[in-house]
Amino acid sequence: MIKLLVFDWGDTIMRDFDLPGPMSDWPDVAWIEGAETALRTLSSKYTCAIATSADHSDVAEMKKALKRVGADRYFHLFYSQKELGYKKPDVRFFTSVLRLSGFAPSESAMIGNLYDKDIIGAKAAGMTTCWFNETDIRGNHPLADHIITRMEQLLNIF
Secondary structure, eight states: OOOEEEEOOBTTTBOOOOOSSOGGGSSOOOBOTTHHHHHHHHHHHSEEEEEEOOSSOOHHHHHHHHHHHTGGGGOSEEEEHHHHSOOTTOHHHHHHHHHHHTOOGGGEEEEESOIIIIIHHHHHTTOEEEEEOTTOOOSOOTTOSEEESSGGGGGGTO
16 A cells, blocks of 8 residues: 655656756746645645755755745655765665655655656666656656656546
8 A cells, every 4th residue: 555655856846947056046936737736635645755866956955945836835755866865767766765764665656757767766666656747758668557647647546
């Protein structure tokens, strides 16, 4: 049974405008459409974590950016490659998140927008995977247990 939902940050929860420096310092920040609706429900049923490989943001900067849109209140745990010492898709990134969170892989799901980084690494760590395929990329993606194109679809899965 899934107890932990681990979300990628950029282009999964908040829009990545590909600007220099930490997102917390960008002039504008925005939710991914439907993410707040999904998190409002999911965060009351599951432990929700956010885990990023962002080069410019540590956990404090990520929390600051999330707070700008009110997203910080939906997450119980926060992880960054800067603190973990590993970047996605390295399986050690995911196993570190699981170890620090206190959940087994079989109790955990990863939700992310990049198949090569979020889904492949999480599946190698034994997690359930949900690929947020917002642009509806076609092809064979066998390591994605679930594929969604809108964040609200998470409510039909978890």
